[in-house]
Amino acid sequence: MLYVLTTVEFVIPSVLNKGAGERKMSIDASTLGEAFNIVSDIMGDDFKRRVIDINGKPRALINIYINGKNMRFNNAGMSSALKDGDSIYILPAVAGGAEITSQEMLRYSRQIMLEEIGYVGMEKLKDTKICVVGAGGIGNPVLTQLVGMGVGSIRIVDRDVVEISNLHRQHLYTDSDIGKVKVEAALDRLQKMNPDVKLEAIPISVTKYTAEKIVKGCDIVIDALDSIDARYALNDACLKLGIPFIYAGALGMVGSVLTILPNQSACLRCVFPELSEDEMPTCSTEGVHPSILYLVSGIQVSEAVKIAVGQQPSLVNKLLYTDLNDLVFDKIQMNRHDECPSCGKNAEQKDVNIPSILVEELCGRDRGKRTYTVTPAQITNQVDLSHILKIAKSNGYVLKSKGNLGLTLSNSNQLLISFLTSGAATIVGAKNEEEALSIYNTFTQELKPKVS
Template identity: 35%
Template sequence: MSTMASVSLSPADLARYSRHLALREIGIQGQEKLKGAKVLLVGAGGLGSPSALYLAASGVGTIGVIDNDRVDVSNLQRQVLYDTHSVGRSKADAARERLLALNPEIDLVSHPVELRAANVREMFSKYDVVLDGTDRFTTRYLSNDACVILGKPLVSAAIHRFEGQAMTYVPGRGPCYRCLFPEPPADGLVPNCAEAGVLGVLPGVMGTLQATEAIKLIVGVGEPLLGRLLTYNALDMRFGEFRFSRRSDCAVCGDHPTIHEPADLVELCSADVMAQVRNLVPAELRELLGQAAIIDVRAPAEFAVSHLPGAVNIPVAEIQQRLGEVPSDRQVVFICRSGARSMTASAIATRAGLKNIAHLEGGLLGWAKDLDASFVVAPVGSN
């Protein structure tokens, strides 16, 4: 983080940030680093809202917000940057106004545009740290690839129903998002918040964690989430951790990368993909036990706690590299805890041309609820 501008604190700063200054790990030097830092938020929705509020309150000197959406009344259940009077306004502009009201001593830059390969270099090059809080896989991979290529730290988070995950990438210090998930599913195949729903407070938890990671990176304290996927389940009130390593064959940060420039991912028509994937309820899967190939895409630690008879464990992060292990002569059913990871695996397999692909709707949580109350479903990231 040595590229940040050198600044000094004013008397007003000393009063506003006195609780930070009392922390030995931050103090005046750390607060000066925060004041000189420039952080970019990709997305000003559920995750971006708490991230932006806490970064502004903490005294990050320059905050940029990229979002080309407008505030909808349905956003107000979780996107705490906005209020009822914001409905219909540009999110980037409304966010700028709200954050300046919280802290008028910082600089806010609104970017009411869609992030694309054509503008990502120009956008990212102006900032020290990037926070990705989008719900589109195309943008998530574009942000990751651009940060790797430009050498920018990235804090990424995602949410689904009652579950969230977060990770951090720092150039030269750990694996990137593609090391964990080499290939994205088609946009639209994995349900977004509007389709699957989301607990209103969930993005508050994960977005605050993103802000925490950014502050740690800027100040240079603590241990960031490098090579660790932090998971959170609100229903169980459990945090978990899945460790992963840099892949030497990673397309963007590997030893011989094939991605040298940020590029817009080709978006497949979700209807075409969905038409090829069979959705099974637990009772239908029970009839297929012993006949179909059951592939459990959870982490090995989750699989070890309990799994269906005959199931084979191939973690979702390894599906792309292990497609050769997926049978092509019979029905294949991907399963996971809640259905999100199995949909991702189904998308990857379908895009690769495999046929007879199905997934278990509602995952093993649905299996336990509908068929076997004694079946223990491990929390995400169990260890």
């Protein structure tokens, strides 16, 4: 066989480069064996000792990939002919952390080739647990990116159900998902995207009483919420538990992102100290362009990956503000404040009296009908949906949809109620808070919040 000299890229992971980071080199070679020998001579004796056996061949634990495919599956082996532009990656079978299989090498080859991630970074991603709070406009692209990249474990938190008005921007969902609990619909879709990622769905509202339990045990928290009170609760919980927290907001054509490292950087209250839920505009009243959601979510994922692989995130003490109208990107310096009630010198962890039930008014739905969420202060995951359905039918309600984590009901008075297994409910069409609570109690009088 006639071999032709070609120019290829040979990539050495940090673990085989004395921890000095990934090294890429362009070399001229006609076969894999020739390329391997050239690189071995360049890298020196320590490299040779670690990757070459006494016969001058790659050690058993050394894997060499050509364009993401292990050369051991090629009958030609080290005699494999190379083509111009081929990418060759060499790595030990186990380099610490979660071992990457050959199939995963193929799936994630394009990101493993990146110097910013590499093989060791991919191992770290597989060992990372990220909590994504919110499965709506920002949460959808965050989740699809994290799952696609192979983050080891992802916790999905949301209290809502899928509505038709979500579909133009929340692309995890389809028409068949309308009325389903968002976290359940997202879980089903994401498991099909990448079955190797461990997914956990929690159908619950985020409040100052539930936030700490929601994020506990996670390495990074990504904020994909639309409620400032819930964001403050997440901020405070992450500060207390020492978990990096990545904020993003988007409305209309504008968005912003901030990365918060507890006890090191400005927190959310340092940047936005006194925002009020009642005064905040929302996408249901102001509208939102899907592009801004994908932009800020991509930046959040980039920041999360940097943290996961051990790099310094770019938006610590910097608020990135972007406006698609003029395609403006501004990075605004932010500083931690000693007076901040969450992370300042005088910040205190106060014990609070936990109520049994919380009632909150949301933005109007279904052409402006008043909408309320009713939530047990404690996470229960004990509601028997079949029992709720039995009560509903005896009270004239019709089942609209039902899953493992929740169901949606309606009645002749045009009330729309969604119950979740956590005990939370969203009620569309109640006249006021008192009526919303009364409707809720009709179904759940005997349910008792779990005491931790």
